[in-house]
Amino acid sequence: MLIKDVHDFPGHIACDADSRSELVVLLEDDEGVFGVLDLDSPLPGRFDKADQAGIETLAAIYVAASSFED
Structure with missing residues (x-):
């Protein structure tokens, strides 16, 4: 998922208040x-x-x- 602005994404749960x-x-x-590989940025x-x-x-x-294989 590529989210340009988390404030426009319904139900987004931020792990960092500065994440945009x-x-x-x-x-x-x-x-x-x-x-899950999850990258956050403070920049929209x-x-x-x-x-x-x-x-x-x-x-x-x-x-x-x-x-x-084991």
Whole structure:
């Protein structure tokens, strides 16, 4: 989720009172969601589609590296 201004997002729960924009990417494998990568900024509109694509790529690398057999 790419949220340009958290004050315009209904139901937003801020973990930081200074947060204005947010980028949230799920960490998900074959068994489901096992984590969330959540970036906050005090600047509205701080994150864009390029940031989202880059963080989604990093998340995919992390998920692939975390998936291993016992």
